[in-house]
Amino acid sequence: MPQEFKLILKHLDNPGYTPDIECYLRHGGYDALKKALAMSPLDLADGKKKTPQEQLRDEVMKSGLRGRGGAGFSCGLKWSFADRRSGKPIYLICNADESEPGTFKDRQIIHKDPHQLIEGMIISCFANDVKLAYIYIRGEMPKGAKLLNTALKEARAKGFLGKNILGSGYDLEIHVHRGAGAYICGEETGLIESLEGKRPYPRIKPPYFPAVLGLYMCPTIVNNVETLCNVKHIATMGGAEFAKLGTPNNTGTRIVSLSGQVKRPGYYEIEVGKATIGQLINDPAFGGGLRPGRSLKAVIPGGSSSKVLKAGEKFKLKRKVEGKDVEVETDMLDLPYDFDSLQQAGTMSGSSAIIVIDDSVDIVGALANLSEFYAQESCGQCTPCREGSLWMSKTLHRLTHGGGRKQDAEYLAKIADNIPGGKTICAFGEACSWPVQSFVAKFKDEFVAKGAADEERRAKEAATGKKELAAAPH
């Protein structure tokens, strides 16, 4: 039986658990930080010493932790790229912009257990010799920003933050920075521009890799809220122990945001890969199945930008059986919920947000909804993304408002195919194309039928002179 495994969510929904520091301390809070600051240099065989910072970074590397923000990039590797030779300060930014549609996990941590995030951040900053760090929180979480500010104040008062933390000689300051309603601020280089007080126009990579030329053109580490919380647990249990959670190359736990048409939507923490998509949707411990009388139509597995999975779709997954690589045919519901399996199925676990769509839903309308989001949120720097996202949205708008054409499906696919693949500055280009490419390819009949029905109706209207469709509103 698949089960929840609460590492990060361990306390936060327990009755009586409050976001203040006293409560956090009663639950062993800041012990991991104390342990990290008390580490001594390790003698190496060659007579050299390994600093506590290097040891911590090694533990994170050993843990196999992959970023929880969307791309699933190795946290240890990301940290190792931070340019430590430039002589410039290294900055760390917590990405608390949480705005990928479907995702609502960071919100829980920020509002119910802010000290867990702050402790994870302090340890991460210590490990990377960071002296100044920011939490970039989306503008629409004003209460969250206040809670974090209060928590930072409490941590300062207890000596966990500020000058000479717990007598270790280590200084660190963390500030809260609020966004103002733009999705693109979640993209790390857009976020950095925004933190510099500018429009959040993403920067082109190369050369602007944050690890080298980030905030104020200094080396910068950007990590998601959940990723930084994990660092606290790695510091507590050690990288090797953490790596035993989850499955190989997909270690630790993940908080899955489950929304859409299931009986029990919500956030569920699992060991990565230890539950399948089907279990997350149907098991009583998780989604509890669809509403009575409904059947599954589609699943968006990793936030709105991930490619949709169609009910009944089958994939060939590479698996090791008795040491041999074999391909196993796997139904979409039986895909283990982890980074690698979803990638093999041509999609991604992204921000680990599952949106469930049942047979009552007009799939064309669902895509129109998502495309409107991307058309709204494109920052407008790159022509393919700015124009393409708007064209797709306009085409889908007419297709859902009586103005469709038979060839709209092909038209949409053509636009979507011309945006990604290195033609844009940031991955938003991919993010706005993938839903369109996958919805149209996998549900092509419905798109074509809709356009054909509109054409037929319009032809009839032209012949009879009578309007059949009341003017569609919005």
Place this chain on the structure above:
Amino acid sequence: MSFTVPANLEAEIDELITHYPVKRSASLMLLHALQEHFGHISPEATQWVARKLGLQPINVHELVTFYPMFRQSAPGKYQIKVCRTLSCALGGSHQLHEHFCTKLGLDPHAHGLQTTKDGKFSVEFVECLAGCGMAPVMMCNEDFHEGVSTAKADQILGGCK
């Protein structure tokens, strides 16, 4: 009309500026602080921020026009933001938006910001508010509400004095 920032707010703002090694970084936080106080960002407020941070007014104005949360004119006293995006749409957020608009005499088909004639309420659709599991979700000023039925919506309106 003279534009004055009260001394305690200016002190708060001066403190915010110390959070950054480069003053310009504070612009979003300053705009938030001024908008919270004045309700919107007037041209005078833009100029004030620019002077405070040693920037050209255009450097600040381009933020006000880009970031959706900043307003160039006063919205209603109570700002209702209903989530438009997929999970909430599946959970009835479009019906919720329509309910607010009908109730308050606004156009239920307009997505953008609309304000009632008495200036008491604004209603608008916004994108995913990171509460998708409790659809439909909305905000009324700083308060976040989840699982908002029409009955709950009426209660929220009733609480706006």
